[in-house]
Every structure is written in C-alpha cells, then in structure tokens.
Amino acid sequence: MSSKNDSGNISGMPPPQHIAIIMDGNGRWAKSKHLPRSRGHQKGVQTVRKVVKHCAKLGVSSLTLFAFSSENMKRSSEEVGLLFKLFLSVLKTETKKLKENNIRLKIIGDLSAFTPEIISLANEAEASLQKNTGLTLVIAANYGGQWDITESAKKIAIDVSKGLIAPDNINTDLFGRYTSLSELPSVDLLIRTSGEVRLSNFLLWDIAYSEFYFCKTLWPDFNEKSLDEAIKNFHSRERRFGERNGE
Ligand code: IPE
Numbered sequence: 001m002s003s004k005n006d007s008g009n010i011s012g013m014p015p016p017q018h019i020a021i022i023m024d025g026n027g028r029w030a031k032s033k034h035l036p037r038s039r040g041h042q043k044g045v046q047t048v049r050k051v052v053k054h055c056a057k058l059g060v061s062s063l064t065l066f067a068f069s070s071e072n073m074k075r076s077s078e079e080v081g082l083l084f085k086l087f088l089s090v091l092k093t094e095t096k097k098l099k100e101n102n103i104r105l106k107i108i109g110d111l112s113a114f115t116p117e118i119i120s121l122a123n124e125a126e127a128s129l130q131k132n133t134g135l136t137l138v139i140a141a142n143y144g145g146q147w148d149i150t151e152s153a154k155k156i157a158i159d160v161s162k163g164l165i166a167p168d169n170i171n172t173d174l175f176g177r178y179t180s181l182s183e184l185p186s187v188d189l190l191i192r193t194s195g196e197v198r199l200s201n202f203l204l205w206d207i208a209y210s211e212f213y214f215c216k217t218l219w220p221d222f223n224e225k226s227l228d229e230a231i232k233n234f235h236s237r238e239r240r241f242g243e244r245n246g247e
C-alpha cells in the first residue's frame with residue numbers, strides 16, 4: 001500500500017518530474033468483456049482523465065501519453081477512423097476542463113495525417129492553454145520516436161545549410177533542442193501497461209536514463225492506485241546516471 005502525505009506525495013518523496021505512459025491494452029480489455037474494441041478505447045479515455053488529475057494533484061510537472069503511434073495507422077480504417085473521432089471529441093470536450101485545472105497542453109507527432117478540423121482544434125487548444133502554469137500534458141498522436149529523431153536531424157540540416165550552425169557544433173545538447181520534448185525535463189519514469197515489454201517506437205531520445213515500469217494491468221483498469229504503485233516503485237530505484245555512488 002502506498003502512504004501519502006498531506007500534499008498527496010507518495011511516501012513523502014517528491015514525485016517524478018516527468019512521467020511518460022504507453023497506454024496499452026484497450027482492445028484486450030474490451031475483448032475480455034465481449035465488447036467491441038471501440039468500448040475499450042472509450043474506457044481508456046476515462047483512465048486518461050483520472051491519471052491527468054492525479055498527476056496534477058501529486059505535483060508531477062510533465063505527463064506524456066502515447067495515444068496513437070505512427071504504426072497504429074496500419075490498423076483497419078474502421079479503427080483508425082474511430083481513434084481520430086475520439087481524439088476530436090476529446091479535444092472538443094476536455095480543453096475547458098484543462099483550462100480550469102491550470103494544465104498546459106502540447107501535442108507531438110506528425111499531425112499532417114489528421115483532418116483539418118483536428119489540426120485546427122489541436123492548435124487552438126494548445127494556444128488557449130499556453131499561459132497555464134500547472135502540469136504540462138503532452139499527447140503523442142501519430143508519433144514515433146524514430147520520426148522525432150529524423151525530424152530533428154532534418155531541421156538541423158536545414159539550419160546548417162542556412163549557415164545558422166556549424167556541423168562541428170552539433171552535439172547532444174544541441175540535438176536535444178530540436179526534439180519534440182526539448183523544453184521539458186527528460187523522462188524520469190516510463191510506464192507501460194498490459195504486460196507488453198517493449199517501447200513500440202515511443203520516445204527514444206528522451207528516455208536515455210528513464211526508469212522503466214511494466215505492469216500487467218490493462219489501460220482501462222489502470223487507476224490512481226496503480227499510478228501510486230508505479231511511483232512507489234520508482235522511488236525504490238537507485239539512479240546512478242553512470243556514476244558509482246557511495247564509493
Ligand atoms: C492501446 O490499446 C491504444 C492504442 C494503441 C491506440 P490497443 O488498441 O493496442 O489494445 P490491445 O493491445 O489490442 O489490447
């Protein structure tokens with residue numbers, strides 16, 4: 001059981017600054033209940049609401065959620081259409097609530113695949129929440145870690161060709177400034193639900209020193225307590241970043 005102090009922090013320790021989650025298992029959740037996959041995705045949105053609220057309460061500074069991978073485009077047109085529709089309706093209904101809760105929004109990924117309506121709503125939502133100072137919620141949609149790194153390389157190549165940077169000055173610090181999550185702290189804790197133990201092309205650059213936490217819970221069943229467990233487990237890790245502590 002997790003113990004919380006008055007501020008909501010687990011075991012009295014500050015929460016990880018940046019949590020990233022691969023929200024997996026919607027389809028299997030629906031299947032186990034003899035429901036269509038769409039119901040799993042809908043229930044998954046309810047879990048997103050719970051987790052966002054809980055992270056804000058705990059004082060997590062950034063939460064990055066993998067909503068839709070570049071590879072998910074290969075699913076049936078029916079499922080892709082449904083996921084697009086769900087994304088659109090969430091943008092329409094949730095922006096006001098995010099504003100009330102002082103949450104900033106950032107959407108990362110190749111948005112060009114989405115409909116003009118989704119693109120403009122996404123841009124409007126980001127702009128209207130820009131001045132908020134609480135949790136930064138990042139939604140990765142049509143996102144791939146390899147895409148992110150390739151895009152960064154492309155932008156750097158353009159700046160080199162314009163004479164804005166010299167090839168000799170390209171280092172990890174500079175490269176990181178061109179990635180999608182450049183303004184955010186690096187990911188402290190990466191969670192994947194549903195028992196799969198792989199990255200599925202989620203963040204690659206930003207997880208160089210993340211702690212990984214895999215749990216069997218299917219995303220629609222994940223809740224505040226599941227997140228507390230993940231954070232408690234995170235706190236039990238010794239992060240060394242290549243150094244040899246205590247010697
Ligand atoms: C995760 O659930 C949501 C998306 C990938 C959009 P899945 O749809 O992958 O569910 P499973 O893995 O089939 O159970």
Ligand code: IPE
Nearest residue numbers: 022023024066067068069200
């Ligand atoms: C990864 O889950 C993408 C999201 C959770 C959005 P998938 O279900 O698409 O991953 P694979 O296909 O099992 O690797």
Ligand code: MG
Nearest residue numbers: 024025026027
């Ligand atoms: Mg899956």
